[in-house]
Amino acid sequence: MSEQAEGVRMSRPVGRVDERASVKIAARGVNLWYGDKQALFSVDLDIPDNHVTAMIGPSGCGKSTFLRCLNRMNDTIDSARVQGDIRLDGQDIYAKSIDPVQLRARVGMVFQKPNPFPKSIYENVAYGPRIHGIAAGKKALDEIVVTSLKKAGLWDEVKDRLDEPGTGLSGGQQQRLCIARAIAVNPEVILMDEPCSALDPIATDRIEQLILELKENYCIAIVTHSMSQAARVSQRTAFFHLGVLVEMGDTADIFTNPQDPRTQDYITGRFG
Amino acid sequence: MASTEVKTGIHTSPEAARRLARRYRQEAFFQFMGLIAIVLALSALAWLMASIFGTGLSAFRQHEVQITASLDPELIDPERTGDPEVMRRGDYRTILQRAIYDRFPEAADDRKLRLQLMEVYSVAGGTGFLRDFVLDNPGRVGDTVTLWIPASDDVDQMLKGKFDLDVPQELRKVTDVQIAWVRELQASGELRASFNKILFLNTDSRDPELAGVAAAVVGSFYALLVTFVLSFPMGVAAAIYLEEFAPKNRFTDFIEVNINNLAAVPSIVFGLLGLAVFLNFFGLPRSAPLVGGMVLALMTLPTIIIAxxxxxxxxxxxxxxxxxxxxxxxxxxxxxxxxPLAMPGILTGTIIGMAQALGETAPLLMIGMVAFVTQIPESITTPASALPVQVFLWSDSPERAWEERTSAAIIILLGFLTLMNLVAVLLRSRFERRW
Structure with a gap:
């Protein structure tokens, strides 16, 4: 905790959202229940395109739950019930006409624990394009695999062993493989659920560099436990506490001049 | 190694040392009990195996006697038609009798001795062997040929040391004069022990020396084929639906409880169900591997679904x-x-279910697969027996020779079970090797 606080102090966050940025995802009044227990309380949040939006907060605050609303991953949990309005490019993603399978192709996801498929590196990346029928033929598929691996900064390390199992890579490489897998279907948004929590500092650094590169082309929403990470990679930060979105603003403002005392306490390491 | 330097505290006091010693004693005791349990289990298994193999291995060898028979055309094909149907009906028993009486002319005149002499040979076997020889070599009719035919079951058992020859001859199955003939045949090289092909190639018979498991093996194979084809896709599909798609509510809970209960239903109940539904209601053929397989599939389904x-x-x-x-x-x-990731577990569960089905007897009794079958079944609808049923039938027969044959059938059954488990292990490692 103290290390994080120090990290924040050492590097003054400068992240700001460009005023011209369009809103990619707009959430209004999102409530979510797991059975009888309410986990999210009327969350309003705008996620700008071509920026990194970080969601921070103590464990169990609902930040991951909210993230999973954005690609309807919560649909797979029987007891979860979502209410409210979430729009992707102005279109209600919970509308009847929206197919969650199609939505997840547009809104990709990287998970907390690297979870490559127990198949070859090539197959891991090629799987998405293949099921969506994006690539016309083997050559186009090879092309997608190579570009995705390059974008994920993994190409140089795996180009000679594409046939080897993805599970044989190191943790950081696995996570980059998962990012390549997500990129390969050419999504518009990439959701990242604590992507570095299982990685060492060096691997974390590589992923953070990658996030900063990716934001040029994608809208990225990242959930993180590490405030220093939020400060380093994001331009907008949202602070969640007990299922409520307490405060949201440009990262530079949230970390230097929080308005809410709860945000203040959390950022300075007094709780959480 | 408590040194005086160590500061006395709650974890270094003599009481603490005693507590620690007690914990180690408990651990050692538990390990000892575990070891005893394993030793007991292994010795029970070893005993079982020793008993089965000790009794059954001798059945894989069978004593044979040589006969020199004159294939008299008058007895086989008096009108010289050369027609196999006529030759099939020839009087081979008389040919066999003449051959045997010629070998021991001193017994031929005495009716009592004649009867005892015939008991040294397998009469049904000799007749059958002669007929088969003639049908295979019709050109040899009229010749004198030398053939090996099975010895009778009692002679075979005597030579395998299964009879106590010290008791008075009224109390044993072989008489003194029969023993003398056997010794004479042995001395002249006209009696030998060889591998018992009959056990594998023949079907069931009233004569132990002619009985084999072929019909039962084929019947079991057909039944298991039906079982697999029905229960594997159905069971896996049902499990996928219940696990991945079905809503979690009272109704699916109820189904789950019932599937678990079905796995514990005595197999004979499934047999009764098969009798009532498949045979009586749907009118499927009796004693057929089709129905046996269907009943076994019902029994195997819960195992596959649960696994x-x-x-x-x-x-x-x-x-x-x-x-x-x-x-x-x-x-x-x-x-x-x-x-793909669940496949090794699914296959293991399936093979365990199939192995259970292979060893199941009771439901097959109910649907009539207990018949005395002398034809190797040609399809899944022709009457057949099954290996465990064959064991059951043979174990019930009175002659001494059935004892070793029952054990031999069990060994064959165990052989198939081992084979299936081996396949399971191979499939497992094959699917798991894909990282």
Whole structure:
């Protein structure tokens, strides 16, 4: 905790959202229940395109739950019930006409624990394009695999062993493989659920560099436990506490001049 | 190694040392009990195996006697038609009798001795062997030929040391004069022990020396084929639906409880069900592997469903999420990712279920697969026996020779079980090698 606080102090966050940025995802009044227990309380949040939006907060605050609303991953949990309005490019993603399978192709996801498929590196990346029928033929598929691996900064390390199992890579490489897998279907948004929590500092650094590169082309929403990470990679930060979105603003403002005392306490390491 | 330097505290006092010693004693005691349990279990298994193999291995050898028979055309084909149908009806028993009386002319005149002499040979076997020889070599009719035919079961058992020859001859199955003939045949090389092909190639018979498991093996194979074809796809599909798609409510809970209960239903109940539904209501053929397989499939289904559900549950949810996260549909995530990972467990469960089915007797009795079958079944609808039923039938027969043959049939059954388990292990490692 103290290390994080120090990290924040050492590097003054400068992240700001460009005023011209369009809103990619707009959430209004999102409530979510797991059975009888309410986990999210009327969350309003705008996620700008071509920026990194970080969601921070103590464990169990609902930040991951909210993230999973954005690609309807919560649909797979029987007891979860979502209410409210979430729009992707102005279109209600919970509308009847929206197919969650199609939505997840547009809104990709990287998970907390690297979870490559127990198949070859090539197959891991090629799987998405293949099921969506994006690539016309083997050559186009090879092309997608190579570009995705390059974008994920993994190409140089795996180009000679594409046939080897993805599970044989190191943790950081696995996570980059998962990012390549997500990129390969050419999504518009990439959701990242604590992507570095299982990685060492060096691997974390590589992923953070990658996030900063990716934001040029994608809208990225990242959930993180590490405030220093939020400060380093994001331009907008949202602070969640007990299922409520307490405060949201440009990262530079949230970390230097929080308005809410709860945000203040959390950022300075007094709780959480 | 408590040195005086150590500061006395709650974990270094003599009481603490005693507590620690007690904990170690408990551990040692538990390990000892575990070891005893394993030794007991292993010795029970060893005893069982020793008993079965000790009794059964001798059945894989059978004593044979040489006969020199004159294939008299008058007895086989008096009108010289050369027609196999006529030759099939020839009087081979008389040919055999003449051959045997010629070998021991001193017994031929005495009716009592004649009867005893015939008991040295397998009369049904000799007749059958002669007929087969003639049908295979019709040109040899009229010649004198030398053939090996099985010795009678009692002679075979005597030579295998199964009879106590010290008791008075009224109390034993072989008389003194028969023993003398056997010794004479042995001395002249006209009696030998050889591998018992009959046990594998023949079907059931009233004569132990002519009985084999062929019909039972083929019947079991057909029944298991039907069982597999029915229960594997149905069981896996049911498990996938229940585990991955079905809503979790009271009704599915009720189904789950019932499937678990079905796994514990005595197998004879499934046999009764098969009798009532498949035979009486649907009128399917009696004694057929088709019906046997269907009944065994009902019995195997719960095992496969339970094993499949357990292996599906064991696949980490992160794999499903990963697939859903790139936009796979639910069925795609299951077919492409979950099922391949669950396959080793599913196959193991299936093979365990099939092995159970292979060893099951009671339900087959109910649907008539207990018939005395002398033809190797040609299809799944012709009457057949099954290996465990064959064991049951033979164990019930009075002659001494059935004892070793019963054990031999059990050894063959165990052989098939081992083979199936080996296949399971191979399949497992094959699917698991894909990282």
């Amino acid at each position: 499949t559900r357990a292996s599906l549950k064991a696949v980490p949810p992160s794999i499903r999420e990963g697939a859903l996260g790139v936009g796979a549909s639910k069925l795609q995530s299951i077919y492409h990712h979950v099922l």
